[in-house]
Amino acid sequence: MENGHSPVRQLRYLPAVGSSYGVEVMDFAALRAMDPHRRRALPQRPDFHVFALVGSGAGSHEDFRPYRLAQGSAVWIRPGMVHRWCDIDACEGPLILFRPAFLPGFTAAETSAPVCWQLDGQRLDLALFAADHLGREHRTAARSPRLASPPLLSHLLAALILRALPGTPDRTGATAAGGRSTEVFRAYRDAVEEHLTDWHHVADYARALGYDVRTLTRATRAAAGTGAKAFLDQRILLEAKRLLAHTDLPVSGCARRLGFRDVGNFTTFFRRQAGMPPAAWRATRV
Missing domain, CATH: 2.60.120 (Jelly Rolls)
Structure with a gap:
């Protein structure tokens, strides 16, 4: 293509x-x-x-x-x-x-x-x-x-x-605290994969999963080495880069696909995460 x-x-x-x-x-x-x-x-x-x-x-x-x-x-x-x-x-x-x-x-x-x-x-x-x-x-x-x-x-x-x-050994129940933390992170990670175009705030996932934000943050930091907010933002950024690099969608279309109601909010998000606006980043991929 x-x-x-x-x-x-x-x-x-x-x-x-x-x-x-x-x-x-x-x-x-x-x-x-x-x-x-x-x-x-x-x-x-x-x-x-x-x-x-x-x-x-x-x-x-x-x-x-x-x-x-x-x-x-x-x-x-x-x-x-x-x-x-x-x-x-x-x-x-x-x-x-x-x-x-x-x-x-x-x-x-x-x-x-x-x-x-x-x-x-x-x-x-x-x-x-x-x-x-x-x-x-x-x-x-x-x-x-x-x-x-x-x-x-x-x-x-x-x-x-x-x-x-x-993390396969954790499935055996050999660990308690560590295994629990891993399961919390997996639940969060799976929810992010399912809802990243709808939910852009950790609080949304916390409510849906029945945990508080601090629990998600601790579990994500232990499993992925970063906080829950940074994990979510990086996953949204990755999807944004995929759309910009491999589709003909305009920036506004990418914003809508990712659940941003306003292209300005998407541009601000992308610039903060990638260090440049989405159109400029796309130009570097040509």
Whole structure:
């Protein structure tokens, strides 16, 4: 798509021969081999999930926010997310592509996990083991369709992601205060994802979730290293940048899409967060 600002490749889910089960298992080496012209470094928007683990090596990925990739990095790209693989020449590890409906029953808490996070050595080993199991079953399904089981592939994928998700140990109830704080943050983060175009004040989320603003602030600072207001503002800013860079909407249209009733308020917000007005920021992306 050419929108006058940045070209964005629209990537459709086109499984390889023998992989028509809603999931495909590959690796960074295969991605490099199938992309000799390095189009992966240009902005792209997939209509499917990409879940990747860096088993070794280093590189970088970007979704307006730069992410340094190293051994133990996990990356989860959701459908519709504009992103690019800036540098994965030295990265090794599995990449799993799957359709949005391939993981039924996953809650908003799972699907709103960060784009990129880090696993320690033991959790990385277990996640790579789970990915290898999924890969073996996927290859078996491709070679011997009579042995194929989409439900089994779906369960193995769910097991892999649950093993790799940040904060997974808290789900076991092994911690009390820390686990409680994490759950408060997850509830807040999920609500932000759902209502960021409607609610621009932490107090709105506090009322809806049944917490006070101070509780949300403490939980967000513990989990994300920033206050609840800054977390909300940065998420709105990220969505604003996506609209400005990858659509032809005028600034006023972006403001309305994000729930700002007045374009002046949107401009003030954007200038305060990004250091320049939205039109000037958009011009830098040309």
